[in-house]
Amino acid sequence: MQKIGIIGAGAWGTALAQAIAGGGHDVLMWAREGNIVKSINDEHMNHAYAPDVKLHPSIRATESLAAAAAECSTLLIVTPAQHVRTTLESLKGDLAEGKPVVICAKGIEIETGLLLSQVAQEIVPKAMVGILTGPTFASEIVRGLPSAVTIAAKDKDVAQEIRDAITSKTLRPYITDDMIGAQIGGAVKNVIAIACGVVMGKGLGESARAALLTRGLAEMSRLSSAMGAQKETLMGMCGIGDLMLTCSSMESRNYSLGYMMGQGKSLPEIMEDRQGKSVTEGVHTAKALIKMAKKHAVDMPVAEAVFKLVNEEIALEDIVENILERPLR
Numbered sequence: 001m002q003k004i005g006i007i008g009a010g011a012w013g014t015a016l017a018q019a020i021a022g023g024g025h026d027v028l029m030w031a032r033e034g035n036i037v038k039s040i041n042d043e044h045m046n047h048a049y050a051p052d053v054k055l056h057p058s059i060r061a062t063e064s065l066a067a068a069a070a071e072c073s074t075l076l077i078v079t080p081a082q083h084v085r086t087t088l089e090s091l092k093g094d095l096a097e098g099k100p101v102v103i104c105a106k107g108i109e110i111e112t113g114l115l116l117s118q119v120a121q122e123i124v125p126k127a128m129v130g131i132l133t134g135p136t137f138a139s140e141i142v143r144g145l146p147s148a149v150t151i152a153a154k155d156k157d158v159a160q161e162i163r164d165a166i167t168s169k170t171l172r173p174y175i176t177d178d179m180i181g182a183q184i185g186g187a188v189k190n191v192i193a194i195a196c197g198v199v200m201g202k203g204l205g206e207s208a209r210a211a212l213l214t215r216g217l218a219e220m221s222r223l224s225s226a227m228g229a230q231k232e233t234l235m236g237m238c239g240i241g242d243l244m245l246t247c248s249s250m251e252s253r254n255y256s257l258g259y260m261m262g263q264g265k266s267l268p269e270i271m272e273d274r275q276g277k278s279v280t281e282g283v284h285t286a287k288a289l290i291k292m293a294k295k296h297a298v299d300m301p302v303a304e305a306v307f308k309l310v311n312e313e314i315a316l317e318d319i320v321e322n323i324l325e326r327p328l329r
Contacts, residue, residue, distance in 0.1 A: 002165050003028060005072030007087060009036050009061065011049040012104065013078035015141035016132075016166070021056035022144065023168025029061045030068045037061040050142050069094035074102065074165045076132065077120075080279040081107025081187075084116050088123040100162050101127040102151075106186035107281045108288035113295070115183045117152075128153065130162045131179055133186035134237035135245035137252075141171065148172040150238040152182035174237060181233030184224040189242045190282030191289055192216030193254035194261075194306045196247040198316065201262020212302060213247045219300040226296040254282040258306075267310055283310050 002025050006017045009031035017027045031037050039045050040061035044054055062068060069075065069091055079087045084105055095101070101124060103116045112119070120129045134149030141147055151166075151173045153159035159175035167173055176182060192213065199209045220243075221234055233239060246252045250259065257280050260270050267283070274280065286307040293300045308314045 002026070002073045003071055004165055005030065005068040005075040006078055007065070007068060007075060007091070008078035009033075009040070009046060009049065010078065011138040011142070012136075013076075014046045014050045014053075014055070015136075015138040016076060016078060016104065016171075017059050018050075018053065018056055018142045018144070019147075019168050019171040020166050021058045022170065023166070025058070025165070027056075027059045028068055028072055029059060030065055031061055031063065034063060037063050049138075053142050065090055066094045069096075069099075074100040074162060076102045076104050076166075078104045081105040081116060081281055082110060082284055085109065085119050085123065088120055092124050095124055095127055097126040099127055100130060100158065100165070102130040102132050102162055102166075104132045105281070106133055106183075106190060107285045108187050108292060110284055110288045113288055113291050115180065115187075117179050117183060128155070128158045128161075130158060131182050131186075132162075132166075132173075133182050133242065135241040137245070137249070139251065144170050146170045146172070148174065148237050148241070150182050150236060151175045152179045152238070153177065154179060176230075176233055176236070176238075178230045178233040180227050181224045181229030182238040184220060184227065184229060185234050185239035185242055187281075187285050188216070188220040188223065188289060188303065189239075189246050190254045190280075191286050191303050191306050192220070192243060193246040193252050194258035194282045194286075194310070195302050197252075197255040197258020197260075198262040198309070199258075200255075201259035202316070203262075209247070213243060216247070216302050217243060219298075219302055223293060223296065223298045223300065226298050253280045257283070261309065261316065282306070286310055 004020050004025050004027050006013045006029045009029045021027045130153040136147045151159045151163050156177050163173045196209050250256045290307045305319045
């Protein structure tokens with residue numbers, strides 16, 4: 001039996017902990033908030049992020065990053081994408097050489113334009129860095145519903161080691177050595193989901209959403225190919241699988257944000273309502289994604305439209321009109 005460390009006790013961290021514990025492993029969760037640590041240890045509950053779920057008895061919690069790093073054979077970093085760097089900076093002094101560190105966030109670092117695996121390799125170069133991504137909703141995983149994910153690592157033996165550490169009856173991982181493709185899929189789909197939400201919120205119809213989703217997949221494929229990824233990666237869980245889920249359900253924070261914007265609600269209003277509850281990664285990723293696209297000379301009109309919508313306060317009607325007027329190829 002392994003002990004798996006979950007760094008971050010939000011909804012996704014709690015869901016992963018529940019699934020992994022169900023596979024027969026001990027799980028140690030790190031949380032910044034003392035009340036969450038106490039409720040997990042005393043009541044087997046995370047009232048803040050999974051209020052209706054009784055957690056597995058083999059899940060424990062700590063406020064000590066050092067304890068999590070020392071006691072656990074594998075660490076899953078389950079913080080928002082823009083906090084991955086600071087989390088790893090806090091951990092690096094306690095990490096043993098060769099320990100698997102798995103990034104479970106989806107996004108691109110805004111300040112540097114780096115993929116999250118590149119951030120990890122910069123800060124903890126002696127760790128075995130992996131990526132966990134794919135089509136999952138935390139609210140389903142925490143209730144024991146079945147799902148599948150992608151585990152990516154440069155060395156497939158490392159990916160297999162991570163897979164063996166987290167597999168359970170309801171969490172089925174597939175492995176790849178294409179870290180770039182896996183991360184591009186996970187990051188870009190959040191931006192495309194905002195666009196799909198706008199289409200549906202504005203009442204433009206399912207046909208328009210399907211067309212937009214398909215064009216988003218094409219943009220994703222162009223960027224990943226330009227960065228050296230394998231085309232087949234995006235045909236798996238971390239590409240088309242994640243797109244299908246995130247671009248079609250109000251359970252998706254990105255899709256639902258776009259939907260509300262399509263109905264006329266402003267971005268500041270939506271973000272204020274969500275403050276402290278959830279992170280809508282696509283809002284942050286859009287800016288970094290456009291920089292990345294320009295760097296690699298890749299045309300991404302859907303992603304650019306979302307960037308303009310959330311950053312430049314261009315009228316929604318103008319953005320839709322511009323997309324509809326693009327010349328045919």
